[in-house]
Amino acid sequence: MKRSLSIAALWILLAAGALSAAEFRRENISARRLDNGLKILLYEDHDIPNIAYYTFFRVGSRNERPGLTGVSHFIEHMMFNGSAAYGPGEFDRIMEFNGGANNAYTSDDMTAYTDWFPKAALEKMMRMEADRMRGLLFDPEVLEAERGVIASERRLGVENDNDSLLDETVRATAIMAHPYHWGVIGWMSDILSWQRDEIRAYFRTYYAPNNAVLVVAGDFETAAIMELIKKHYGDIPAATAPPAVLTVEPPQIGTRRVQLRKPAQIPSFQAVYHVPAVSHADFPALSLLETILLRGESSRLYRRLVSDAQLAISVSGGISQTLDPFLFYIQVKPRPGADLELLEKTISEELAKVQESGVTGIEMEKAVNSARTGFYAPLQTIAGKANMLGFTELVFGGFENLFTMVDRFAAVTPAQVQEACRMYLNDDNKTVGTLVPAGGAR
């Protein structure tokens, strides 16, 4: 469903690989900046008569505070509910009337607005996008209805989804100080009590051209679109730079444990470990470690837990591409009635093997190959290209880094993967969460 709470959208950059054959190269991307600070990335692609128009704002749940948790995601929803020149609902009506569709997503670090439309609709869409960057109505009645939508989204995505419920609890246990403590959706009591004035102030702080990146990929001419962008965005004033997020999560000193008990047929299990941000030198090694431990049926934890010991239905997780240090996840869907202590012990044994004996050359080859192949999948579409450029610009400190990322991955040595496993995936740095069935259908 649209406007989803989509941390998942970040999978696209899970990996990066060699850029050789395609025309999607660094030198074919035009990067500009308006006087008001709006950064613009343009990539012409004339395969289909459509345009992918992506606007990224440097705001996510990491910018929130207690009482206002979830408000970044709420503003994502309110962006469709009326701006100066367009009343509530008109954005979508006009977009769809002109053959366009849209969505948006909010993560811990950013909010992205994604439009896909036929090229003939470009200026109409741009006018609407610029208008909502300039300001929103926050009509009180509409705001209340949207609050109900978010509450339903939270009930759907967290309260009636056992894995997500556990995830929220584990995250809040592992991260005490940094705003990554809460999830993007926010706490239900905050959702029900955000005040209009607070929401507006938050919007004004973060929704300014100097805090945004506009990425356009598709069937347009660069010179012509630049003129349109200047015309529609040029007069939007810059705002004072938002405050930096200064809180640093203190080091964890000892395993933490948390348990949920609720009606369920199947338990849930997670172990998480503090790991550094994308900018850290250890990030590529941890990304390769993720593939070796968790990706594919040949991965170590799938093979051990699902294929061999048959303790689990599935395994997932890994490292997130975040601006600040976050968590490495090992998420397991145990079989009904599985011994969760044995499960945890088995995971520890597998990690110990990597820590003591390292990884093989074949595993390294697999991880780099997987990254390389995964890199090309989104490049098949203009939407994928736009998303990759914007995400890299915001999270990896510049879109240029997209084109060197394969080198960062390929340069990792087996010893670095082993060392990263030792340094981060150890017991003192671990938080374990379980959801244990209590009652429920039998």
Place this chain on the structure above:
Amino acid sequence: MKRLLGITLTGLFFTWALGAAGYLPPPQQFMLENGLTVLLHQDNELPLVSFRLLVPGAGTVSEKADGLADLTAQLLMKGTASRTANQIAEELDRLGVTLRCGAQEEFTEMSGSSLSENFARMLALAADCLLAPAFAPGEFAKERQRRIDAIRQVQDEPAQAVRQYFRKAYFGRHPLGSLKAGTEPTLSKMTVEEVRAFYKLALRPEKAVLAVCGKIDAKELKRLLASTLGRWPRPLAPSVEASMPALPAVAGRTCVLIDKPDASQAYFMLGVPGLPFGDAASPQAEVMNTLFGGRFTSWLNSELRIKRGLTYGARSGLQSWRPGGIFTVSSYTKNDKIGEMLAITFELLAKGRKDGFSDLEVESARNYILGQFPPSLESLNSKTRAYADLFFYGLGFQYYDELMARVAKAPAAEINQIARALFPERNYVLVVVGKADDIRKQLEPFGPFQEKKIVAGDF
């Protein structure tokens, strides 16, 4: 109103521009000696190749028990005469390719995507899985158990569970009522011999189609196929693909309430008969569905989400197979609002039958469908899907051009005719999953409900 009228000309312009282009380039087509049809579209933009193989008659409607076809498909990748399951997984992961096997209602499909430099190895591996599966009892037992466990996981999540319960309530014993993932009672009785027998009978090349798109030319593809899928033997026994019986008629109200005592939201799915795949009225039905519940500003989403904030999402959809299809409406809301939500839903359906959609609404939906269509065929995977589907349903590769041309011209009167035909009034199937004690009374106006408890592993 004025603003929207002003946009009309633009809409007409791009409708014309797209219609002239041709959505799907005609593929190169040839047949192997064993009867396998091959469709190739060469595209050198990226160093990638995707394929999709579709085997008619090996879908869930052909199986004897829920879950047999999909389990058989999955087991193809769990060991062959010359490779263990682990070796297959190892090889696939090492190449960084994705390879998937699964069953849909009318066919089994195998699809994969790789860097072009690895395509030959992926194809060889895929052919080995398809031609020489081991169906080892150990792997069978493991995969069967994993599936039984996964069914319980689905039952823990009402958003997923409601679809399974609906399928059973709507189709009952009709072959379309077979659940792809199986149920605990059917899977626990299944034997590896049944899997072997299904494979032998149903997975055969003579009616199958292979679509390949990406950086590869016909000469190279033919060379690779000669040593791989070209060796797929055509069985001597004649194909037994039976045509699917007509879909069940829906007479009166069939209403089921599934009690999930811990649910804080109630989830509903409402269904009525729809249209066969490629039906002459499909363009009109697409426009109708877009307006009713197929996009963000649809009637359903406007009333339930945008105006009232009752839900995060509300939608309608058309599902089609060769002999027929269904039209469904679904959403969810907190327990104390489900009665209100259903009342609004039925009011909207009544309004659709009585008043229909306006010319302006119909124009908007046509523009929307036409504008969103080109990206839907942009990736290699979406192209292989389109080629294989069009071949299977016998619709021709210009089908989408014809479909879109007809969408572009469909007048409101035709859209409203299909709405009157499909929108239910007194005959429907309605399934609700939620906390029965909180919602039972609210459901009374919508039909006599049969109330069921969740039985672990079954639907």
